[in-house]
Amino acid sequence: MKVRDCLVSAPGKAILHGEHAVVHGKVALAVSLNRRTYLHLKATSDGTVCINLPNIDTFLCWNLSELKQLLPYFCGQREAGQRLDFDLLKRLRDFMGLTNGNLDTSNMATLTFLYIYMSLFGSGELPSLKVSVWSELPTGAGLGSSAAYSVCLAAALLCASGAIPAPLKEWDHTARWHQEDLELINSWAFQGEMIIHGNPSGVDNTVGTWGGMLRFLAGKIIPLSRVPLIRILLTNTKVPRSTKVLVARVKDRINKFPPIMIPVLDTVDAVSSTCEKVLTEMTREPITGEHYNTLEELIDINQHLLNVMGVGHPALDMVCRVTLAKGLHSKLTGAGGGGCGITLLRPETDSAIIQSTMQDLKDCGFDCWETSIGGPGVQQHSPFSIKEEILEILNRYGVPRVTEQEDGLTL
Known part of the structure; x- marks a missing residue:
């Protein structure tokens, strides 16, 4: 044929x-x-x-x-x-x-x-x-x-x-x-x-x-x-991890400390819902600095909660420290325990800051790219x-x- x-x-x-x-x-x-x-x-x-x-x-x-x-x-x-x-x-x-x-x-x-x-x-x-x-x-x-x-x-x-x-x-x-x-x-x-x-x-x-x-x-x-196109840094720590092991770790912690961990899960749920609301607003009205302020705070909150769940990693902590030193906010993405992190870039972030941050991350032994989220399928x-x-x-x-x-x- x-x-x-x-x-x-x-x-x-x-x-x-x-x-x-x-x-x-x-x-x-x-x-x-x-x-x-x-x-x-x-x-x-x-x-x-x-x-x-x-x-x-x-x-x-x-x-x-x-x-x-x-x-x-x-x-x-x-x-x-x-x-x-x-x-x-x-x-x-x-x-x-x-x-x-x-x-x-x-x-x-x-x-x-x-x-x-x-x-x-x-x-x-x-x-x-x-x-x-x-x-x-x-x-x-x-x-x-x-x-x-x-x-x-x-x-x-x-x-x-x-x-x-x-x-x-x-x-x-x-x-x-x-x-x-x-x-x-x-x-x-x-x-x-x-x-x-x-x-x-x-x-x-x-x-x-x-x-x-x-x-x-x-x-x-x-x-x-509809979602806004948002710039990010994507960092691969190159630390291998097992999703199965990390999922089991979170489950074990929930079973061990339910009065502590169940509210943590509820808070993560609220973070997701709040972020969805903010992103929806950004498609319907002029985007403001306050939108980005909220997104940054949500990133910080969620990263701390993921550490509480036990899926953080020193390499991911390093990503957060390196980027925060430049005024940027990061969190792990995916299973954690290594893997990748994402860093939010505001529209006004100077290109020199972005380039120096990427170089600092590469100096840590990581791979780093500037990209965006929300693009076409x-x-x-x-x-x-x-x-x-x-x-x-x-x-x-x-x-x-x-x-x-x-x-x-x-x-």
Whole structure:
């Protein structure tokens, strides 16, 4: 079959407020990060299917004749949103030689790609194509890198299969899908997250699909229609941590000190709700310094509460001290115990202050980027709209170079 080339991207995510409390029935606010994963799908004619993931040194190709041997086990065009077919997953693991359970990042990413590819194309002729992915998101840092990957895979493969239309018009640089198509993308991306994580909440793939901010409470995910674009510093302490261990630590502390910890959870819930109210106000009226004052106070309060829960870390304390020395306010984001922190940047913050703060954080051995929260979800792009450094990387793996000519864009 003939497939359509597609260049897409999806954002990472950060938890603004509500970490850990959300596990105990409280509100959490998740926001999109303006650091993205980019995927290019290119139709080929060499009888192979290839996946190129340079971030994790993965470059694999299969002959279509190999993949066709699996077709009797796939029903093809399976309905999105249904439970994963674990028999099909097992067959794919066997096909990939993963019988010993060697499911590292590379293998999980490859397994997810093959599962969605075979599910969408398995009812007909398997197309020859090449998928190349590059991400601005570090893996394993709690920033939704796997979800951004799954969202990109779902969007590109659905678009290539004709299940959803390509929203990009000839004159567009970027375009987004309609609501119904986004829901289909999200449902397939959630299946990808189930392959990678087993029992995901669905928050990460929903942020990757819709962008902006969403409210998560008791398993219900509500995307908020409008949120302000807010600048932040994003710092990766590079300290590894186990989300499972940290969640258990909080639970143990609640069981041990319920009269103390239950009010802490209630306060975190109030912080999340207050922040949501402030951000909503910022979309309806002129933004003032008082809005930012409140956001800064909420960040400080929540960071102290997270330390009370037992999920802080000396590296995260260092982030808070370094940034506070420059008048900036920070908190951990995600599971804590290491991982990442976010720092609020006011509109009037001088660029010299930002640069010196970033350098101070890097001198601590951390990675640090200036970015923003609240940006768009999954998008289709023309190659000409992509950052030059990203395009250069993707060019190595099959994206045609773009030149601007008098008559328009030429691939």
